[in-house]
Every structure is written in structure tokens, then in C-alpha cells.
Amino acid sequence: MTERAEQTASDAEVLERIRSGDRDAYMILVQRYHSRLRSVLSFYCASSTAVEEYIQDAFVQAYVKLDRFDRQRPFLPWLKAIALNNLKDELRRCKAVSSAQEGYLRYLQLARLDQDPDALQAEARLNALDACLERLPRNQYEILHECYSRSRPLNEMAQQMQLKTSALKVRLLRLRRALRDCIALRLAAGEGGTRG
Amino acid sequence: MDRFDAYLSDYLDDELSSEGTRELRRLTGGAPDRQNEVVELAQVDGLLRARFAPDRLEQDLVRRLRLCLEGQASAADTQAGVMTRIRRPARQPRARRGLRLQRMAAAAAVVVICIILLTWFRGDTRLIVARFENAPAGTSREYDHTVYEAAAGMILRSGDRVKAPAGTVLVLEGEPSRCTFQTASSAVMRITNQGVCIDLENGGLEVEAAVQPAGRCLAVLTPEVEVTVVGTHFLVRASGRESKVDVGEGVVRVADLQGSRSADVKAGMSLAVTREGDFRQQPLILEFMEAEAADLQAPMQVLADAEASGGRYIASLTGEAGRAAFRFEAPLAASVYVWARIKAPLSEADSFYAGLDSRDEMIFDLAEGRWNDTWQWTPLGVRTGKQKQDPFYYITAKRMFAVGRGTHTIDFRGREAGSRLDAVIITSNPDFLPADTVEQ
Numbered sequence: 001m002t003e004r005a006e007q008t009a010s011d012a013e014v015l016e017r018i019r020s021g022d023r024d025a026y027m028i029l030v031q032r033y034h035s036r037l038r039s040v041l042s043f044y045c046a047s048s049t050a051v052e053e054y055i056q057d058a059f060v061q062a063y064v065k066l067d068r069f070d071r072q073r074p075f076l077p078w079l080k081a082i083a084l085n086n087l088k089d090e091l092r093r094c095k096a097v098s099s100a101q102e103g104y105l106r107y108l109q110l111a112r113l114d115q116d117p118d119a120l121q122a123e124a125r126l127n128a129l130d131a132c133l134e135r136l137p138r139n140q141y142e143i144l145h146e147c148y149s150r151s152r153p154l155n156e157m158a159q160q161m162q163l164k165t166s167a168l169k170v171r172l173l174r175l176r177r178a179l180r181d182c183i184a185l186r187l188a189a190g191e192g193g194t195r196g
Numbered sequence: 197m198d199r200f201d202a203y204l205s206d207y208l209d210d211e212l213s214s215e216g217t218r219e220l221r222r223l224t225g226g227a228p229d230r231q232n233e234v235v236e237l238a239q240v241d242g243l244l245r246a247r248f249a250p251d252r253l254e255q256d257l258v259r260r261l262r263l264c265l266e267g268q269a270s271a272a273d274t275q276a277g278v279m280t281r282i283r284r285p286a287r288q289p290r291a292r293r294g295l296r297l298q299r300m301a302a303a304a305a306v307v308v309i310c311i312i313l314l315t316w317f318r319g320d321t322r323l324i325v326a327r328f329e330n331a332p333a334g335t336s337r338e339y340d341h342t343v344y345e346a347a348a349g350m351i352l353r354s355g356d357r358v359k360a361p362a363g364t365v366l367v368l369e370g371e372p373s374r375c376t377f378q379t380a381s382s383a384v385m386r387i388t389n390q391g392v393c394i395d396l397e398n399g400g401l402e403v404e405a406a407v408q409p410a411g412r413c414l415a416v417l418t419p420e421v422e423v424t425v426v427g428t429h430f431l432v433r434a435s436g437r438e439s440k441v442d443v444g445e446g447v448v449r450v451a452d453l454q455g456s457r458s459a460d461v462k463a464g465m466s467l468a469v470t471r472e473g474d475f476r477q478q479p480l481i482l483e484f485m486e487a488e489a490a491d492l493q494a495p496m497q498v499l500a501d502a503e504a505s506g507g508r509y510i511a512s513l514t515g516e517a518g519r520a521a522f523r524f525e526a527p528l529a530a531s532v533y534v535w536a537r538i539k540a541p542l543s544e545a546d547s548f549y550a551g552l553d554s555r556d557e558m559i560f561d562l563a564e565g566r567w568n569d570t571w572q573w574t575p576l577g578v579r580t581g582k583q584k585q586d587p588f589y590y591i592t593a594k595r596m597f598a599v600g601r602g603t604h605t606i607d608f609r610g611r612e613a614g615s616r617l618d619a620v621i622i623t624s625n626p627d628f629l630p631a632d633t634v635e636q
Contacts, residue, residue, distance in 0.1 A: 027258055034257055038249055042242030050339075051245075052253065053353055059261055089351075093344045103342030104221055105207065109235045109242075122243075129243050148248035154209060170197055173205045176240045183240070 011075040018066065030059055033076050036123075037083055043122035044087060044113050046106040058083035084119055125183050132182035140175055147172065199223065204234060208241050326352040326385060329374070330365040356385040360399070376402045378431065378527075402431040402528055402601070431528045437471040442480050444530040450475075464530055464624030479625035481532055483524045487617045493519040496610060501618075503571055505537065509618040512610030521605040522620050528601045530624045533594060534576035536608075537618040537630075538562040541569045545614035550576055551607050552597045560608070562615055565589050571618055573630040576606075596626075 009017075009028065017025035034055055041051045062069070062079050069078060087110070094107045113119070133141060143161075146152050158168040197205065203220040206212040212220065224230040328335070328350045335346040338357040352358070352366070360377040367374050377383075381399020394401065429444035441448060441461060448461045450469065459475055461467045466480045487510040488498045496518030498508050512518030526532070540546035540563040551557035558578050566572070577592035597606070606622060621630060 027262070030258055030261055031254065034254060035246070035249065038253070039243060039246040042246040043239050044242070046238050046242065048245055049355065050353070051242075052257065055257060056260055057351075059257075086351075093347075093350070094342070103339075105217070105224070105234055105238075106342070108231055109238050112235060112239075122239075125239070126243055126247070129240070129247060133247070144244060145248060148244050149250055151250070154211075166197070169205045169209060170201075172209070173197070173201060173237075176208065176237050176244075179244075180236050180240045 012071045015066070015069070015071040015075070019071075026059075026063060029075060029079075033079055034059075036076060037079060039126045040080060040119045040122045041083060041087065043119065043125065044110050046109050054083055054086055057086055061086075080119065084113070084117070088113060088117070124187060128183040128186040129179060131186060132179050135182075136175075136179075140171075143168075143171060144175060200230060204237065207234065208237055326366055326368055328352070328364070329367040330363065332361050332363050334361045335359065335364050352385045358383050358385060366394075374404045376404075378402055396432060400431065402429075404429045404529075429529055438468055440466060440468045442466045442527055444480070444528045464532075464626060479623045479628060480528075480530055481524065481526060481622060481624040482628070483522075483620075483622045485522050485524075485620045485622070487520060487537075487619055490520040490522050490608075490620075491605075496520050496608075499616075501539075501616075504539075504618045505571075509539070509616050511614060511616045513613050514610065515613040516611060518610035520608045520617065522608075522622065523603060523605050524622045525603055526599045526601055526624075529599065531596045531598055531626070532622055532624050533596060533626060533628065534606055535573050535621040535623070535628070535630050536560075536562070536576055537571055537573050537620070539569065539571050539616040539618070540567050542614075543567055545612050545616075547611045548615055548617070549607075549609040549611050550595075551609075552599065553604050554607055557607070557609065558595070559611065560595075561590055561592050564592055573621075 011029065011032075014025050014028050037055050037058060038051060041054050042048070045051050045054065058079055061082050062075075065082075069075075091110050091113055094103070094110060112121075116122075133144075136144075143157070146157055147154070154168055154172075155165045158165040161168065163171075200220075200223050203212065203216050203223065206216055207220060220234070224234055328346055328348050331346040331348050331350065336343050336359045337346050337350070337352065338344070338359070339353060339355055346358070346364075358364075358366075358381075360381050360383065362377060362379050364377040364381075365374060366376075375394065378400035381401060382397040383399070383401065384395040384397065429446065430448060431442040431444070432439065441450060443461045443463055443465055445463050447463070448467075450459050450461055450467055457473065457475060459467060459477060461477065464480050466478055468474075468476045468478075486506050486508070488506065488508045490510070492498070492510065495514045496510055496512045498510055500507060501509050510520055524532075534550070546562040546564070546567060548560045548562070549557045550560040560576055561579065562574060563572065566574075575594040578595040579590045580593045597604075606620065608617060621628070
């Protein structure tokens with residue numbers, strides 16, 4: 001199958017290929033959905049390392065249970081449900097002990113799942129974030145891009161921008177706050193919504 | 197920037213110290229607005245991480261999943277029962293928040309033992325998932341500096357530090373292997389590209405792995421040695437400056453990490469390796485016991501003989517009566533063999549019944565065809581037939597006892613009056629020979 005054909009194949013077609021023994025076809029689904037899954041999980045989980053593990057776990061568990069999956073149904077909601085179940089398991093375990101531990105702040109973030117068990121907020125806010133980023137001045141967008149996409153150390157970035165590291169940190173904090181407010185405004189104006 | 201903003205900024209930038217964490221928590225405690233602020237900005241941070249996720253994350257994920265689903269070893273590399281070396285697993289990438297690095301550095305200061313399981317996808321969908329099968333009170337897992345109480349069924353995650361009392365059992369699903377902590381232990385779980393890895397910081401871990409099918413293998417790493425096995429039952433203990441590998445079944449290859457020394461450790465043997473690189477191999481079980489020190493039941497009695505070890509031996513002067521029980525400990529399931537120092541001057545006084553744990557009694561001929569008035573070491577054997585050239589004589593073969601972990605007894609029950617027993621050696625080494633063994 002050509003790359004283009006792989007991109008356009010429906011989930012059901014890909015799943016049928018996997019069922020007939022083409023296990024590499026599973027990677028089509030991985031490439032198709034890992035980004036969406038990362039968005040949802042990152043919204044509730046503060047550790048990027050843990051997020052990558054949750055993503056891997058979800059894909060592995062989904063693969064193991066493929067026989068039980070109705071191939072006529074969309075794959076992503078099922079995959080997301082598996083990932084969220086794992087996250088909820090973690091939340092249940094955290095509840096008993098986290099209030100007394102250093103992980104309390106991360107627990108607070110994870111605990112938001114209780115108010116949003118289907119993680120709809122994450123999807124809506126990601127859409128709103130995209131719109132907010134489009135309106136961001138280029139120099140500010142570049143700061144986020146350098147920081148998040150290239151994982152550049154802040155002191156190195158600050159040096160290049162001829163800033164003190166503390167000044168760069170202030171800018172980053174302001175940017176995050178501005179994005180939070182922008183997202184809230186867009187959602188309030190009904191410009192969010194989930195992606196299909 | 198005020199203090200709250202400064203700590204919040206550090207938190208979002210993964211630069212918050214433990215002290216800062218406590219301070220930020222203090223500043224947010226009882227202040228819902230501030231808690232909201234932390235959570236909302238952390239959520240934005242998460243969305244930005246996802247939005248700007250570098251391409252390498254996708255590549256890493258695909259690579260990990262391919263390895264996870266398909267396995268990496270080829271069937272040609274690993275055949276059942278044949279040892280194969282595999283590469284040391286790559287270290288975990290530096291955690292974004294820098295915590296795991298500290299943990300790994302601490303772990304590196306103590307003995308580290310890694311167990312790597314490779315899976316080979318063979319058309320089914322069985323995969324390895326590590327979880328607690330049994331979690332006694334006091335079992336906990338720590339992740340990102342947060343301690344969680346462990347429970348049976350809980351799945352373990354990469355980076356988890358497990359505090360396990362004796363009896364805690366981890367199972368690897370899709371792979372019939374069990375890991376049992378024998379003493380209070382501390383271990384860090386790691387998921388490598390190759391599979392599951394357990395860094396044993398201290399304590400003892402018993403691993404029971406089924407004979408591995410082609411393409412699947414099991415390996416153990418320590419800072420001193422690399423151990424490679426294929427389907428075996430072994431016990432790893434880490435304490436101070438020494439690692440010890442006890443092998444109950446199969447064969448284990450141990451090599452130092454410099455590749456300058458290696459040793460095959462066979463079933464029934466134990467290898468101790470020190471930080472200085474000393475290899476000491478000895479039987480897993482090797483117990484010498486004077487017969488008179490056994491638990492005796494009359495009319496089995498202690499008698500004197502200057503040529504006997506310690507000047508004393510035991511015998512029953514009444515046929516079909518009396519008993520001697522020799523107790524020993526097996527650190528893990530193994531096969532054991534028994535040597536007896538006996539004297540059988542006549543064919544009418546040359547046998548006991550022998551069994552394990554009061555079961556499976558069989559006649560033990562002490563010196564078939566070798567009757568004389570001297571003490572001699574003979575392996576505890578079992579009759580397998582009669583000699584063709586002289587059907588009066590029995591053919592005997594060395595008897596093997598399969599024992600589980602724990603306390604056992606080898607029992608000698610009186611059969612022919614006057615059969616004499618001076619001492620017993622119980623060993624797991626099938627090739628063991630007492631120093632003064634008479635060639636047979």
C-alpha cells in the first residue's frame with residue numbers, strides 16, 4: 001500500500017489489515033492518533049515522561065484487545081477511553097496518599113478528571129489554543145516554539161535573546177497566562193468545540 | 197515577580213526544587229484561587245507540550261511499540277536452551293523534571309540488577325505487562341517523589357521504586373515469569389526498549405522464568421556483571437558490595453561488564469561476584485552433617501568408632517526399625533543429591549530405606565559389591581536393575597531429589613540391622629565428589 005493510500009485508509013480498513021496478519025499496519029493508527037492522545041493526557045498529567053508511558057500503554061493495551069473491538073466503530077474514542085481509564089486508575093491510587101506528598105500539585109491537576117471524565121475540556125481547549133497561537137505575535141510564538149519544540153535550555157535561549165534568564169521566565173509565565181485567558185475567552189464565545 | 201509567581205514559574209519550567217515544591221504547596225494551601233492558577237497554567241503547559249511535541253516523540257513511540265509488539269531478537273539468535281548475549285539496555289532518557297536522573301544516580305551507587313525481557317511476537321498478542329500479584333502490607337510504589345500504597349493487580353510503571361516486604365510477588369503477564377522478593381527489598385522498575393528491567397537496589401529477588409521459546413530471552417545486569425539466561429529459575433541477591441546469582445534450573449552465563457571474565461553457572465550452583473571482580477562459584481546447597489546430629493528415632497542409635505568422623509556413627513541393630521532425619525534449607529527450588537559415608541561389612545548389613553520429607557522411600561544399597569570394613573563415601577542411589585553377569589547384584593544409580601524452596605529432610609529408615617552411617621553431604625551440585633571418595 002502506498003503512503004498516500006495508508007493516509008486515506010479508514011480505521012476499519014487498517015484494522016482489517018491488522019486482523020489479516022499485517023501487524024505493521026498498526027503503526028498507521030499510532031501515527032494517526034498519538035498526537036491527539038498526547039494532547040488529552042498532557043492536559044491532566046504534568047509529567048511528560050509519564051504521558052509518553054501512558055500513550056505507549058494505551059496503544060499496547062488496545063492492540064492486545066483488538067479482537068474485542070468492534071471494527072465498525074471509530075478507533076480513537078476507544079483508544080482514548082483506554083488511556084483515560086489508566087489515568088483514572090492512577091488518580092484513584094493517588095487520592096489516598098497524595099495530599100501528604102510532594103506530588104500534591106500534580107495530583108490537583110490529575111484530579112480535574114473527576115469533573116471531566118471524558119476529557120472533553122482537553123480537546124476543546126486544544127482547538128482554542130491553536131486559534132490563540134495563530135494570533136500570537138511572531139516573536140512570542142518563536143519563544144514558545146524554541147522552548148517546547150526544541151526543548152532548549154532557558155539560559156541558552158536567554159543568552160541568545162540577550163536577556164536575563166529570569167526575564168525570559170517572566171515572559172514565559174506571561175505568555176502562558178495570556179494563552180489561558182485567550183482560551184477561556186474563546187470557549188466562552190463558543191469558539192472551542194471538540195475535533196472529530 | 198512575587199514569590200508565588202517565581203515558584204509557579206519554576207514549577208512550569210521543571211526547575212522547582214523539593215524545597216520549592218513544599219513552599220509552593222504552602223502558598224497554595226487553603227487558597228483555591230492559587231490552586232486554580234497552578235492547575236490552569238499547568239494545563240496550558242501540557243497543551244503546549246503536546247502542540248509543539250517534537251517529531252522525535254513520534255519516532256520514539258513507533259520504535260518502542262514496534263519493539264514491544266514484535267520483539268527484537270531473531271529466532272536465529274536465540275534458540276531454546278541456548279544462551280545468547282544481548283546488548284545492555286539503553287538508559288532511560290533524562291526525565292523532563294530531572295527527578296529520575298537523581299534516582300538513577302542513587303541507584304547506581306548500590307548494586308543494580310536489571311532483568312530484561314524480550315518478547316518475540318509470534319502471531320499472538322501476548323505482551324509483557326508487569327503487575328503486583330501479591331502486595332503484603334507495607335508494599336509501596338514511588339513515582340515522581342510520590343509514594344502510593346501498592347495493591348494486588350496494580351500495574352507497575354517505568355520509574356516506579358518498589359518497596360517490597362518479603363513475599364511480594366511481581367508477575368509478568370504474557371510471559372510466565374514470576375519475581376518474588378525474598379527479603380525486604382527496594383527496586384526500581386524501568387521499561388526499556390527491550391522490555392522490563394528491574395534495578396534491585398538491595399534485598400533478594402527470586403525469578404522463575406519458564407523455558408523461553410525461540411526468540412525470547414531473559415538477562416540480568418549488575419554494575420559488575422552481565423548475566424544471560426534462557427528459561428531458568430534463579431535467585432538474585434544484592435547486598436553491600438556483592439551480587440549473588442543462585443541457579444535452580446537451566447544455565448546462566450555471567451560476564452563482567454568489561455567482558456574480561458565470564459562463567460557458566462549451572463543448575464544447583466551459586467556465583468558470588470564482588471565489586472572488585474572476584475568470581476566465587478560454589479554449590480547452591482552444600483551441607484555436611486554428622487549422622488549423630490540428625491533427629492534420631494530409636495532403635496537408631498549412636499555408636500562409637502575411632503575411624504568414624506567425630507568418632508561416632510549411627511546404626512539400628514534391629515532390622516526394619518529406627519530412623520534418622522537430616523534437615524536442610526533450599527534457598528530456591530532445585531535438584532539435590534546426597535552422599536553418605538557408610539560402612540557395610542556384609543551384604544546382610546548394607547541398606548537403608550531413604551526418602552525425602554517422609555515420602556518416596558526407596559531402598560538405598562550402601563555398597564553393592566563393595567562390602568568391606570572401611571568407611572567410604574557413596575552416593576545415595578536407587579536400584580535400577582540387576583547386573584547381567586551376576587544377577588545377584590543390583591545396579592544402582594545416583595538418586596536426584598527435586599525440592600522446592602524451604603526446609604526439607606532426607607530420611608534414612610532402618611532396613612538391614614547393622615548398616616552404619618557416619619555422615620551425610622547434601623548438595624545441589626550433580627558433579628560433587630567428596631574429597632575421599634573411593635572410585636567406583
